[in-house]
Amino acid sequence: MNSPTTKPLPFLLGQRLSELDTETHPEDRQRAVCGAPTESWWGAITRRAVLDRSAGADPPLRVALVCDAGLGKTTNLQWVEAHLGVSRGSSQLPVLIRLDTPGGLDLLEREYDAPGAILDYISSAISRSVGGHPPAAYRREVERLQAASRVTLLIDGLDHAFSRPGIPSVLDALLKSAGWRGCPVWVAGRPHAFDTSWELFGSPEWRFLRVEPLDPADIRTYLTLQAGGDWYHAIPSGGRGLLTVPRQLRLVAGLLQRAVDTARSKEREPLEAILELGLQTAADVYTLAYFEPGEYVDPKALVPGADDRTNRRGLIASGLVGAAERIGLRDGEKPGRGNYQARVRRVAALLGAIAFEMFCAKSHDGPPAPNTVGVTEVELPHFQEAVGRRLVTAGLGSRADYQNDFDLLMQMNTHALDFLLFREVGNKGIIWHDRTVQAFFAAYWAVNFATVGDRKQMERWVVGDEGERLSDFDEFWTFVAELPDAVVDRDTWHATLAPCYTPPQKVTGKHEWVQWHRRMIYLSFRHMRNRFPAVIDRWRESFEALSRASKSEQRIHREIEHGFRDIPAGVCPSAAGPRVKAVGERRVRAFQIHQYAVTNEMYETFDPEHRAMRWGELDEWGCFTRLKHALALRGKNLDDRCPVVNVTWYDSWCFAAWCGYRLPMELEWEYACRAGSTDLWCCGNDPRTLRDYAWFGESHSGSTHPVGGLKANMYGLYDMHGNVYEWCDTASPQSRVRVCRGGCWNDLPRDTRSAGRNKDEASGAYMTIGFRLAADQIANQQGE
Numbered sequence: 001m002n003s004p005t006t007k008p009l010p011f012l013l014g015q016r017l018s019e020l021d022t023e024t025h026p027e028d029r030q031r032a033v034c035g036a037p038t039e040s041w042w043g044a045i046t047r048r049a050v051l052d053r054s055a056g057a058d059p060p061l062r063v064a065l066v067c068d069a070g071l072g073k074t075t076n077l078q079w080v081e082a083h084l085g086v087s088r089g090s091s092q093l094p095v096l097i098r099l100d101t102p103g104g105l106d107l108l109e110r111e112y113d114a115p116g117a118i119l120d121y122i123s124s125a126i127s128r129s130v131g132g133h134p135p136a137a138y139r140r141e142v143e144r145l146q147a148a149s150r151v152t153l154l155i156d157g158l159d160h161a162f163s164r165p166g167i168p169s170v171l172d173a174l175l176k177s178a179g180w181r182g183c184p185v186w187v188a189g190r191p192h193a194f195d196t197s198w199e200l201f202g203s204p205e206w207r208f209l210r211v212e213p214l215d216p217a218d219i220r221t222y223l224t225l226q227a228g229g230d231w232y233h234a235i236p237s238g239g240r241g242l243l244t245v246p247r248q249l250r251l252v253a254g255l256l257q258r259a260v261d262t263a264r265s266k267e268r269e270p271l272e273a274i275l276e277l278g279l280q281t282a283a284d285v286y287t288l289a290y291f292e293p294g295e296y297v298d299p300k301a302l303v304p305g306a307d308d309r310t311n312r313r314g315l316i317a318s319g320l321v322g323a324a325e326r327i328g329l330r331d332g333e334k335p336g337r338g339n340y341q342a343r344v345r346r347v348a349a350l351l352g353a354i355a356f357e358m359f360c361a362k363s364h365d366g367p368p369a370p371n372t373v374g375v376t377e378v379e380l381p382h383f384q385e386a387v388g389r390r391l392v393t394a395g396l397g398s399r400a401d402y403q404n405d406f407d408l409l410m411q412m413n414t415h416a417l418d419f420l421l422f423r424e425v426g427n428k429g430i431i432w433h434d435r436t437v438q439a440f441f442a443a444y445w446a447v448n449f450a451t452v453g454d455r456k457q458m459e460r461w462v463v464g465d466e467g468e469r470l471s472d473f474d475e476f477w478t479f480v481a482e483l484p485d486a487v488v489d490r491d492t493w494h495a496t497l498a499p500c501y502t503p504p505q506k507v508t509g510k511h512e513w514v515q516w517h518r519r520m521i522y523l524s525f526r527h528m529r530n531r532f533p534a535v536i537d538r539w540r541e542s543f544e545a546l547s548r549a550s551k552s553e554q555r556i557h558r559e560i561e562h563g564f565r566d567i568p569a570g571v572c573p574s575a576a577g578p579r580v581k582a583v584g585e586r587r588v589r590a591f592q593i594h595q596y597a598v599t600n601e602m603y604e605t606f607d608p609e610h611r612a613m614r615w616g617e618l619d620e621w622g623c624f625t626r627l628k629h630a631l632a633l634r635g636k637n638l639d640d641r642c643p644v645v646n647v648t649w650y651d652s653w654c655f656a657a658w659c660g661y662r663l664p665m666e667l668e669w670e671y672a673c674r675a676g677s678t679d680l681w682c683c684g685n686d687p688r689t690l691r692d693y694a695w696f697g698e699s700h701s702g703s704t705h706p707v708g709g710l711k712a713n714m715y716g717l718y719d720m721h722g723n724v725y726e727w728c729d730t731a732s733p734q735s736r737v738r739v740c741r742g743g744c745w746n747d748l749p750r751d752t753r754s755a756g757r758n759k760d761e762a763s764g765a766y767m768t769i770g771f772r773l774a775a776d777q778i779a780n781q782q783g784e
Contacts (some may be wrong), residue, residue, distance in 0.1 A: 014218040015072065015246070017050060018042040020208035033066055033208055034195035042210060050209065051083050054184070057091055059152070060207045062175075065188040067211040069419040069433050070245035073188040074098070076211055077154045080186065084152060092152045092184065093145050095122055099157035100415065105164050112170040115179055119143060122151070149182040158189025158197065159419060168197050175200070192423050192431070213244035227253040228260035234274050238478075239285025241436065247420065252289055254312040280526075283482035286440045290315045291487055293344055296337045315420060316347045324412035327405050348487075350402075350409050351421065352445030353390045354430065357383065359442045359476065360457055367464035369472050372438060374423075374431030383430070394449040436475060443479030447493040455496060462516045469512040477516075481523035485531070494532055497524045501539040514607075515763060518650040525657060543658050546605055556602055560659060564592040564775060565716045572671040573678040588671045593664055594773040595717050596707040597643040597724060598655065604644075606655045613646045614639060615703065617767060630703040641706040643724040643770035649738040649762035652727045652771040663729040664774035666757070669741050673721070673754045675714035680753045681721055682713040687749040694722030695745050696752050704745050721752040724770035736762055744768040 024032055024041050032041040053059060067073035077096060084094040095118070098104040110117035122142050123135040130138075145151050161167040171187075174180055187201075194201055214222075219240075220232045235243070235252075243249045256274060263273035279285055294313030320327065320343055325335040328346030333339065358371040361383070375383045384406070388399040397405075413421045423431040432438040446458065461473040480496060500520040504513040529536050546557035569590040604610050615629040631638040647655075656662050664672065675682050683689045690696070693713070695705045708718045725740035737759050743752030746768070750756070760766065 014221065015076075015214055016212040017045050017047060018210040018212060019045040020210070022204075022207070026202075026204070029208075030195065030198050030202065033064070033201075034191045034198070045209070047079075050080075054080065054152070055084055055092060059092065059184045061182070061184050062206045063184070063186045064194060064201055064206050064208045065186060065211065066191055066194060066208055067188060068213075068245075069190055069423065070247040071211045071213060072246040073190075073211065074100075074156050074418075075246065077156045077186065077188050081154055091150050093122070093142075093150060094152045094154055096154040096156060099155065099160040099167070100418065104157070105160070105167060108167060108170050108174065112173055115177060118153075119146060119179075146179060146183060149184070152184040152186065153180065155185065155187045158187055158193040160414070161193070162196065168200065172200050190419060190423065214246060214249065215244075216240075219243045219249060222249055223253055223256070226250070227256040228264075229270055229274075231256055231271075231274050234271070235279055235285055236281050238282030239279065242285060242289055245420075247418070248289060248315070251313075251315060251318070252285070255288055255292055255294075255314075258294075258312045278484065281482040283440070283443075283479050284484055286437075286479075287484055287487050288314065290440070291344065291348065293317050293341055296340045298336075314344075315417065316344050319347070319412040319416040320344070321416050322411070324408050324416055327408045327412070330401070346396075346405065347409065347412070348441070348444060349391070349394075349396050349449070350405055351441040352448065353387050353394075353396075355432070355438045355440075355442035356445035356450075356454070357387050357390060358430075358432075358438065359461070359473075361386075367466075367468065367470060368460050369470070370435075370439070370442075370461075370476065372432065372435045372472075374429055376429045380429055390449075393451065396449070439475040440479050443476050443483060444487060446476075446480050447483055447488045447496060449489075450492055450496065458496070463512045467510075467512060469516070477520065478523055481520055482527070485527075490531055493527075494535075497528065498532065498535050500524065501528075501535055515648060515650060518648070518654045519763070521657070522650050522653050540658055540660065543606070543660070552601075553605060556605055559596075560594075560602055560773070563594045563596055564773075565595050566777065567591050567593055567668070567672050567715060570671070572667055573674060573676075586667055586671075588667060590777045591664075591668055592775040592777055593668065593672045593715075593717065595712070597719055597726060597770045597772045598652075599641045599707055600644050601640040602644070603647065603655055606658050607651070610644070610647070613765075614642075614644075615767065616646065630701050631706075639704075639706075641708075642704040643707060643719070645704065645724055645767050645770050646765045647727075647770065648765045649727050649760075651765070653729070656771075656773050659773065661773040661775045663727060663771060666728040666730065666739050666741065668774060669726065669728050670754055672715055672717055673713070673742065675717070677714075677754065680750075680755075682754060683711075690721060690749055690752070694719070694743070694752055696722040696743060696747050696749055697745075702746075721754075722747065725758060725766075725768055727769060727771040738762045740769050 019042065020029070020032055021041055021043060028041065054063075065073060065076060067076065081094040081096045084092045097107060097118075099108070107117060107121055119139060119142050120135065123138040126138045126142070127133060127135040142151070155171070161171060175185060216232065220230045223232060224230045232240070232243075243252060256277075259273040259277055260270040263270045277284075277288065279288065292312075292314035294317055317340075320335070320340075325343075327350075328343040329335060329339065335343065358375065361371045361375075384403070387406075388402045391397060391402050392399060396402075410422075413419060420433055421437070423433050446454065450458070461470055461476070464470055480493075483493075497520065500517050504510070504517055525536070543557075546553045548554075549557075567588075567590060570588055572586040572588050600611070600614055612626065615632065616626040629639045629642070631642065653663055673682060677684075679685045681687075681690055681693065683693050692711045694710065704723055707723070710718065712718045713720055720742055722743050723745055724742070725744050726742050728739045728741055730738055738761075740758050740760060741756065743756060760769065
């Protein structure tokens with residue numbers, strides 16, 4: 001009988017539970033528990049209701065606690081154990097048996113061979129706890145409680161029941177035995193474990209509870225209590241998914257707490273230390289969570305549950321215990337401080353090879369798609385052979401080394417990490433616990449060990465044979481671009497990403513290839529500028545060459561460089577007028593913004609092929625329907641100075657970077673648009689005066705108009721209202737949605753307000769959205 005946990009668990013009481021509807025059709029029950037459940041099958045249940053029901057005079061006899069890896073099945077069973085033992089009026093004696101320990105498996109086998117072994121175990125535990133009497137003195141009372149159905153068995157780790165032959169049959173016999181048939185029994189495990197042993201759990205007597213991921217409020221509470229502050233918003237949105245899993249939350253909180261402690265010891269602000277961790281992208285968060293080595297601690301010197309140094313290491317380092325300590329070691333080597341980092345890297349290489357090989361394996365007919373459903377038992381030998389060859393080719397040991405380390409990795413996953421890497425392992429196949437983790441390690445392999453052949457394979461993971469975008473690989477490519485310096489081989493990363501800065505020559509799916517290139521430039525730009533600035537310089541050479549090209553190109557270059565207006569620092573006023581919510585004071589630093597939206601002729605110096613897409617519509621398959629602009633009907637090139645449209649947010653960002661500038665932040669855009677006004681528009685609240693400043697629904701001719709044709713606002717900026725919406729940059733770079741401001745040529749006046757805003761997919765191109773350039777104030781002094 002295990003003691004209730006003494007570790008602080010401030011998130012537990014807020015962690016939500018759901019209960020499977022008892023009226024769910026029998027044919028749907030297994031799918032609801034083990035597959036992708038329809039939420040209508042499940043309903044929320046409070047923890048108080050669970051406790052009242054379990055501690056009452058007529059508790060449910062069979063309860064299955066379904067919990068994905070890392071969500072806290074052990075913690076939740078310990079919670080049940082603790083409350084049944086201390087709740088006022090509880091009629092139950094709780095007994096926790098953990099199948100993730102040899103002792104728990106042995107106990108079940110002894111009970112099968114000699115019924116009563118569990119009662120002996122309980123009597124011995126009471127004797128040790130109370131003292132003064134031998135176990136036999138308590139045995140009779142324990143038997144009485146069992147006969148009265150007042151002993152609740154809490155069996156944790158159904159997943160581990162399959163690690164020893166015969167245990168599922170032993171468990172089945174236990175549940176049906178005369179001694180335990182009338183006692184409440186809880187069994188906790190992952191969905192896959194219940195699926196594998198559904199013959200034990202398919203009967204109507206089983207009630208199913210599901211442990212839900214943590215929500216943001218729970219996460220923020222835990223960080224405040226365990227990491228020295230609420231750092232939730234300091235973590236990129238793409239990395240917050242890690243924090244919904246309590247085990248991973250505890251790990252990340254420990255790493256954050258270490259940074260906070262260090263800052264306070266040096267009398268620095270904790271937030272500065274958190275920001276210095278460099279958590280700008282999801283790749284940064286995953287790297288910290290998995291690769292942080294922390295302080296080396298000899299596992300033999302650790303006191304389980306009492307030494308929190310293991311909570312300040314990444315997941316890989318925390319898994320190097322027990323048999324898994326020997327991963328990466330050869331005959332005669334002993335694990336120690338000297339080879340600690342090499343063993344962490346060896347685990348990462350194994351995970352990377354497995355993940356990348358799965359990405360290479362086509363899981364079905366049709367276009368390439370990553371295998372995220374797993375490797376079956378039948379496929380496993382061939383797959384093992386392929387992964388072994390991959391490691392040998394990369395110079396990472398022999399096939400024998402791989403097989404040995406693979407077996408140890410599976411033990412690490414099963415015992416030390418409780419299936420946080422793989423849901424299913426060993427002879428039954430391999431299924432990753434989380435497809436994002438799989439994409440992360442596949443990307444790790446790609447930027448460290450990828451061969452020329454691998455890169456040719458990766459080229460097929462962008463656009464299909466019929467020109468369709470292969471979005472299933474998006475997460476992989478994002479990690480490839482954004483993995484930080486600590487976990488990349490610079491030359492391999494360069495060989496993978498540098499070609500993105502050269503326009504693609506593909507024919508099939510050209511639009512999708514171009515958009516992939518632009519997105520990869522955006523994602524990789526920060527690292528490319530730091531690692532290989534010459535690549536950026538070569539990419540931008542064609543813009544600088546405009547100043548030495550034809551007279552028309554020189555004119556365009558001058559208009560871009562000399563068209564900026566200084567915007568002074570200040571406070572952006574709140575909106576005014578009916579139905580407009582004031583948002584308070586918002587300070588803005590001095591910056592520069594271009595007087596005009598980027599025009600067709602400006603943009604086409606960067607992308608000449610866009611001329612064929614000046615006016616028209618893209619459908620969802622990337623096919624363009626060309627239309628004639630109203631001005632183009634009257635003469636060639638008359639729409640040269642109209643704002644460019646049909647550009648994605650990534651197109652706009654890349655053009656700005658190519659010129660050496662940027663997009664305005666949303667607050668900067670509104671501040672510049674208002675030009676000091678607190679009214680609905682820069683020109684006041686009367687829509688009749690808006691006609692002097694904006695092209696909109698009542699004044700348009702069915703299309704855009706040349707820039708600068710109406711009045712400028714007080715900062716000298718044209719067309720801030722109407723004509724085209726303008727893409728803005730964002731403080732949440734992980735989002736696939738971006739804000740555009742200003743209204744467009746066919747909008748109503750209210751849609752062109754200074755405070756008006758719209759959102760669209762960053763990868764979408766529309767006839768109504770363009771953009772303009774911005775710069776930090778000192779960035780354009782050469783143009784003055």
